[in-house]
Amino acid sequence: VAAGVLRVAILSTGEELLRGAIADTNAQFLARTLRRAGGVAIEIRQVGDGREEIARAAGELARRCDLLVVTGGLGPTADDRTREALADAAGVGLKEDAAAAAGVAAFFRRLGREPSPSNRQQAFVPEGARVVPNPIGSAPGFELAIGPARAVALPGVPAEMKAMVNATLLPGLSAEPGALAQEERLLQVAGLAESVVGERIDAWLRRTEPPLVSVTVSAGHLTVAVTDRGDAEGRSRLAAAASELRRLLGAHVFAEGETTLAQHVVTRLRARGETVALAESCTGGLVGAALTDVPGSSQVFLEGCVTYSEAAKIRALNVPAALLAAHGAVSEEVARGMADGVRRRAGATWGVAVTGVAGPDGGSAAAPVGCVHLARAGANGVEHVRKQFPGDRGLVRAFAVTAALDLLRRGLD
Numbered sequence: 001v002a003a004g005v006l007r008v009a010i011l012s013t014g015e016e017l018l019r020g021a022i023a024d025t026n027a028q029f030l031a032r033t034l035r036r037a038g039g040v041a042i043e044i045r046q047v048g049d050g051r052e053e054i055a056r057a058a059g060e061l062a063r064r065c066d067l068l069v070v071t072g073g074l075g076p077t078a079d080d081r082t083r084e085a086l087a088d089a090a091g092v093g094l095k096e097d098a099a100a101a102a103g104v105a106a107f108f109r110r111l112g113r114e115p116s117p118s119n120r121q122q123a124f125v126p127e128g129a130r131v132v133p134n135p136i137g138s139a140p141g142f143e144l145a146i147g148p149a150r151a152v153a154l155p156g157v158p159a160e161m162k163a164m165v166n167a168t169l170l171p172g173l174s175a176e177p178g179a180l181a182q183e184e185r186l187l188q189v190a191g192l193a194e195s196v197v198g199e200r201i202d203a204w205l206r207r208t209e210p211p212l213v214s215v216t217v218s219a220g221h222l223t224v225a226v227t228d229r230g231d232a233e234g235r236s237r238l239a240a241a242a243s244e245l246r247r248l249l250g251a252h253v254f255a256e257g258e259t260t261l262a263q264h265v266v267t268r269l270r271a272r273g274e275t276v277a278l279a280e281s282c283t284g285g286l287v288g289a290a291l292t293d294v295p296g297s298s299q300v301f302l303e304g305c306v307t308y309s310e311a312a313k314i315r316a317l318n319v320p321a322a323l324l325a326a327h328g329a330v331s332e333e334v335a336r337g338m339a340d341g342v343r344r345r346a347g348a349t350w351g352v353a354v355t356g357v358a359g360p361d362g363g364s365a366a367a368p369v370g371c372v373h374l375a376r377a378g379a380n381g382v383e384h385v386r387k388q389f390p391g392d393r394g395l396v397r398a399f400a401v402t403a404a405l406d407l408l409r410r411g412l413d
């Protein structure tokens with residue numbers, strides 16, 4: 001981290017983290033959100049519920065950062081010890097805070113309930129601390145100085161933590177010394193293997209100076225993120241980087257910003273006034289689930305047939321029995337027949353079909369495990385692709401969903 005930049009440390013507390021029972025999504029949100037606002041995470045640490053371990057970790061981190069964000073352990077129960085622990089780290093005691101008491105009382109009034117004595121404990125904060133109101137839960141947060149660092153304690157419940165970050169932590173952050181707001185541009189990519197993306201934008205991925213480029217991958221869908229400073233100079237570098245990356249990745253970039261492939265497909269279909277129907281075999285309805293996840297998909301998605309058996313492919317989609325007998329259910333010919341059949345059946349602009357071998361059993365020489373045939377039927381005929389995906393059953397199916405949506409979107413862009 002460059003000198004002068006606002007250094008952030010994140011301390012997640014809770015035995016459930018150490019047991020491996022939950023993922024630390026709070027730290028993920030904080031690192032990402034605070035980075036956009038101008039802070040750079042130098043360390044993310046997880047500890048259990050113990051007062052001493054929280055106090056020790058907070059004390060150590062506070063020596064090395066400007067802003068320490070602690071989540072969890074603010075509830076009313078005996079295993080919620082973050083108040084005491086941070087008071088220990090700051091070398092102060094606890095005191096009852098009038099604003100916190102009013103917040104707790106107001107929360108229970110809204111629920112029409114009486115606070116218990118343990119809820120009243122939640123009105124205690126370290127001496128010298130300032131209360132951070134909790135707009136949706138009972139536990140207020142607080143902030144105080146631990147050595148040279150500003151420490152902020154927030155509840156573990158993700159929705160409460162996020163609401164408080166947005167309402168209280170972010171607004172003042174850009175005014176902190178060293179805060180350098182970051183701007184991010186996202187390019188959404190489908191239809192290219194991660195290794196190929198890596199080769200095409202290799203020089204960008206190696207950069208150590210802004211604009212910085214990184215790639216995240218999820219079953220055939222890649223997100224290329226470019227970040228730079230949020231000032232005029234940073235923004236103009238970002239714009240130049242984004243357009244060069246778009247050029248390198250070509251038509252595989254399907255959208256910019258926080259957009260999923262399913263959202264993009266629904267948007268494009270709506271804009272074109274077109275509809276789609278699905279014939280799914282190995283994905284068992286997952287493509288339809290992805291489409292119906294998008295609000296407004298009812299305007300464009302007519303129906304999906306989960307035709308798992310050969311009999312269903314014949315009966316529901318009119319795939320000729322002879323075709324199935326000659327080529328097998330996982331074949332180019334059958335994928336084409338399914339796409340065409342579902343398009344006619346539904347009277348849709350587009351018919352999209354998926355048939356494959358998700359494994360772990362059922363592979364053959366012609367169609368080994370991971371082999372998926374996809375087809376898209378439209379007014380100008382039927383397009384087909386054959387894919388060979390790596391991974392277990394879940395991953396093959398997830399890849400197939402992305403490939404099906406990508407095949408459709410290539411007919412729309």
Ligand code: ATP
Binds near residue numbers: 023024072080154158
């Ligand atoms: P509560 O008043 O609910 O007790 P709290 O501040 O004491 O709030 P915790 O008890 O530590 O917070 O956590 C409450 C819930 O929030 C946990 O059951 C867990 O599901 C979730 N949670 C806690 N920490 C995290 C984290 N780091 N990432 C994601 N979820 C978390």
Ligand code: MG
Binds near residue numbers: 075077079080
């Ligand atoms: Mg708790």
